[in-house]
Amino acid sequence: MNPAAMTPSLDPRRRTNVRTALILAAVALACYLGIYAYYVLLP
Amino acid sequence: MADIALTHDQHHAPRGGLARWLFTTNHKDIGTLYLCFSGLMLLTGGSFAMVIRAELFQPGLQFVEPLTYNQMTTMHALVMIFGAIMPAFVGLANWMIPMMIGAPDMALPRLNNWSFWLLPFAFTLLLSTWFLPGGPPAGGWTMYPPLIFQTGAAFPFLIFAIHLMGISSVMGAINIITTVFNMRAPGMSFFKLPLFVWTWIITAFLLIAAMPVLAGVVTMLLTDKYFGTSFFNAAGGGDPVMFQHVFWFFGHPEVYIMILPAFGIVSQIVPTFARKPLFGYRSMIYAVVCIALLSFIVWAHHMFTVGMPLAGELFFMYSTILISVPTGVKVFNWVATMWRGSLSFETPMLWALAFIVLFSIGGFSGLMLGLAPVDFQYQDTYFVVAHFHYVLVTGALFAIIAAVYFWLPKWTGHMYNEGLGKLHFWLSAISVNVLFFPQHFLGLAGMPRRIPDYATQFAGWNMVSSIGGFVFGASQLIFLYLVISTVRSGAIASDQVWEGAQGLEWTLPSPPPYHSFTEAPDVP
Numbered sequence: 001m002n003p004a005a006m007t008p009s010l011d012p013r014r015r016t017n018v019r020t021a022l023i024l025a026a027v028a029l030a031c032y033l034g035i036y037a038y039y040v041l042l043p
Numbered sequence: 044m045a046d047i048a049l050t051h052d053q054h055h056a057p058r059g060g061l062a063r064w065l066f067t068t069n070h071k072d073i074g075t076l077y078l079c080f081s082g083l084m085l086l087t088g089g090s091f092a093m094v095i096r097a098e099l100f101q102p103g104l105q106f107v108e109p110l111t112y113n114q115m116t117t118m119h120a121l122v123m124i125f126g127a128i129m130p131a132f133v134g135l136a137n138w139m140i141p142m143m144i145g146a147p148d149m150a151l152p153r154l155n156n157w158s159f160w161l162l163p164f165a166f167t168l169l170l171s172t173w174f175l176p177g178g179p180p181a182g183g184w185t186m187y188p189p190l191i192f193q194t195g196a197a198f199p200f201l202i203f204a205i206h207l208m209g210i211s212s213v214m215g216a217i218n219i220i221t222t223v224f225n226m227r228a229p230g231m232s233f234f235k236l237p238l239f240v241w242t243w244i245i246t247a248f249l250l251i252a253a254m255p256v257l258a259g260v261v262t263m264l265l266t267d268k269y270f271g272t273s274f275f276n277a278a279g280g281g282d283p284v285m286f287q288h289v290f291w292f293f294g295h296p297e298v299y300i301m302i303l304p305a306f307g308i309v310s311q312i313v314p315t316f317a318r319k320p321l322f323g324y325r326s327m328i329y330a331v332v333c334i335a336l337l338s339f340i341v342w343a344h345h346m347f348t349v350g351m352p353l354a355g356e357l358f359f360m361y362s363t364i365l366i367s368v369p370t371g372v373k374v375f376n377w378v379a380t381m382w383r384g385s386l387s388f389e390t391p392m393l394w395a396l397a398f399i400v401l402f403s404i405g406g407f408s409g410l411m412l413g414l415a416p417v418d419f420q421y422q423d424t425y426f427v428v429a430h431f432h433y434v435l436v437t438g439a440l441f442a443i444i445a446a447v448y449f450w451l452p453k454w455t456g457h458m459y460n461e462g463l464g465k466l467h468f469w470l471s472a473i474s475v476n477v478l479f480f481p482q483h484f485l486g487l488a489g490m491p492r493r494i495p496d497y498a499t500q501f502a503g504w505n506m507v508s509s510i511g512g513f514v515f516g517a518s519q520l521i522f523l524y525l526v527i528s529t530v531r532s533g534a535i536a537s538d539q540v541w542e543g544a545q546g547l548e549w550t551l552p553s554p555p556p557y558h559s560f561t562e563a564p565d566v567p
Contacts, residue, residue: 017150017221024217028251035259035289039274042285 057557065160068152069557070137071454076159077134078447082523084126084166085440089516091119096478096512098495099505112495113181118169120184124301125208126166128435131443132304133158133215136243138454140219142548142555143237145228145564150221158214165207172197183493185290186261188275188283192268202265209254216247216254228547230566234328237546238321241328242307245335246300252339253296260289284349291342299338301435303331305402305442306373309395311546312449313377316392317384318543323376330369330376337366347415348422356415363413370406374399389541390464394445397472398438405433408483423493426486432479444471444522451526452540456554457533463525470518477511 057063057072067073094115098106107115137155141148149155172179177195180186186201194201223236223244236244263274264286273279275286306327314321321327343351343359377399386392408430412418421427452458481504486492490501497505536553547564548555 013150013225017225020221020224021151021154021217024220024251025213028213028217028255031252032255032259035256035263039263039285 066156068148068156070141070149070152070155070559071555071557073149073155073159074134074137074139075454077130077137077162080159080162081127081131081134081443082526084122084130085519086523087170088119088122088127089519091115091122092512093516095119096509099497100509101506102497102499102502104496107495109495110181111178113183113493114179116493117180117183118173121169122166123435124184124297125205126162128301128439128443129208129212130162132243132246132301132439133212135239135304135308135443135446135450136215136219139450139548140222140240140243141226142551142559143240143546144223144226144231145547145560145566146222146226147558147560149218150226151218154214155218158211158218161207161211161214165204165211168200168207169204172200175200185287185294186264187290188264188267188286191264198268199265202261205261206258209258212250212254216250219243219247220251228560228563228566231547234325235566237307238310238324238327239304239307242303242310242331245331246303249296249300249303249335249338253293253300256289256293257297260286260293284346287346287349288343291345292339294345295342296335296338298434299334301439302402303335305398305439306331308442308446308449309377309398310373312391312395312445313380313399314545315449315541315543316387316389316395317381318386319380319384320545321376322379322382323372326372327376330372333369334366337362337369341366341413344413344415344418347418360413360415364410367406367410374403385543387542389448390459390461390468391445391449393465393468393472394441394448397468398441398445401433401437401441401472401475405430405438408433421486423491424486425482425490425492428492429479429482429486432482436479437475447522447526449541451529452536453548453551453553453555455530455533456536456552457529458536459525459529459533463521467518467521467525470521471515474511474514474518478508478515479511481505481508481511 057069058066064072064076067076094107095112098104098112098115137149140146169179175196177197179197180191180194180201182191182194191198223240227236263272266272267274267276267281273281275281275283277283310321310327341359341363343355344363347356347359388396408426412421412427412430448459448464485501485504485508488501490497490505538552539549540553541549547560547566550564551559
């Protein structure tokens with residue numbers, strides 16, 4: 001049994017997971033700020 | 044190595060008592076928490092619905108004041124959408140996605156814990172408004188300004204609760220995408236993923252794109268009310284109709300957030316009980332992607348009557364009608380899957396079949412509402428109420444119930460009582476139509492929505508609808524009893540549970556071990 005496979009906190013893919021999550025969080029933040037940008041840029 | 048594994052396994056065994064649920068990072072525990080929370084909210088929102096139907100049982104004011112009635116409809120919608128339907132799907136995703144893709148857990152387990160535990164705080168904030176001066180918001184879940192500014196002390200509670208729900212949903216979505224992208228077992232390519240996983244990936248992208256828009260627009264409401272901005276205040280150079288545009292830019296994808304995972308569930312159940320592979324697997328995926336993309340360019344069909352250029356009305360009408368094409372592909376594929384299949388009609392299949400028929404009725408009334416000229420007659424009538432309840436109750440909720448019957452034996456290791464399950468189904472399926480179908484007639488006859496009293500010509504069908512509502516509400520108590528009794532005892536379920544079940548999740552024992560796949564499974 002591979003202990004690294006037991007839980008994602010020890011998973012070697014952890015770094016990749018965090019990077020994916022940060023990219024997605026940035027997209028969400030851009031959507032939030034995008035509404036304000038849209039409102040400001042509106043004629 | 045064996046010692047390390049043993050110590051590690053003990054370290055991650057469930058804690059005892061309340062600490063297990065407070066601090067858990069296990070996908071099954073968190074899935075259970077989401078589902079229990081959703082059940083609680085279903086009962087809460089359902090009790091508001093019972094008050095609404097009791098008030099509408101006869102013309103005149105019987106039980107509640109008009110303001111309280113409007114608070115009931117507003118809170119019913121908020122609790123059902125954000126508290127019952129969405130968390131139920133997230134709970135199902137938590138339970139099933141790691142098992143379906145051959146992963147040990149979700150990719151970000153601590154984030155998963157936080158995603159769930161924001162929800163009880165959000166709904167405590169929202170429901171506590173019943174005890175504030177002025178009571179809960181009464182302006183409808185759509186929160187149109189300037190009406191919503193009449194809300195008293197509850198206003199910041201409403202906005203903050205919505206922010207918390209949004210953060211929870213976005214974090215859940217991030218976790219699901221990360222899990223599916225990074226944690227699939229070797230050999231589990233994207234086009235081998237079960238449809239439930241596919242529909243959830245697309246739903247998660249919708250959540251990430253749409254929920255921040257809601258957060259942005261309600262923040263604007265907050266600053267308009269308390270900080271002197273004029274985003275939606277015409278006197279200050281703002282535009283109240285702009286709120287409606289931005290709200291529905293979130294709101295229509297939100298509708299699909301609540302129905303795409305239901306499509307995934309039905310796509311799992313129908314092949315199992317037809318004992319045939321899903322017809323048109325790839326076309327199902329492309330159809331869901333099409334529906335998701337189109338959901339961002341149809342928003343103004345919710346506001347045909349506010350006034351917009353003819354070209355705008357035509358664009359939103361045609362784009363709305365276009366959605367019926369991929370939706371039709373899905374319904375066709377479910378029927379084609381059953382065609383010449385070796386069908387059996389256990390309880391999950393009955394709910395899935397009811398979904399296909401009754402959701403299609405909601406789809407057809409949606410087509411009627413999507414036609415701009417005729418929408419001028421239906422707008423703000425009970426026809427709209429009938430439409431979205433066919434989509435959300437006989438659509439989303441029926442799929443959730445189907446999923447619980449389908450996967451409960453896997454989760455608990457016990458079979459539910461099939462006789463009681465069928466009784467629950469038939470009582471619900473009949474009463475839900477008695478409840479909502481007459482509302483089409485009421486709407487076409489001109490009965491407006493969101494009113495506690497009505498003209499006497501609407502009395503007959505309202506009484507019928509209320510009787511259906513009471514029976515539907517009461518029959519859900521059978522479901523509650525069935526779930527609790529199945530968790531506690533019942534006939535032992537096999538690993539595969541259903542004869543036609545296919546997929547990695549059915550290779551695990553029933554109930555599955557605390558960590559789903561400790562070693563990568565072989566993907567056929």
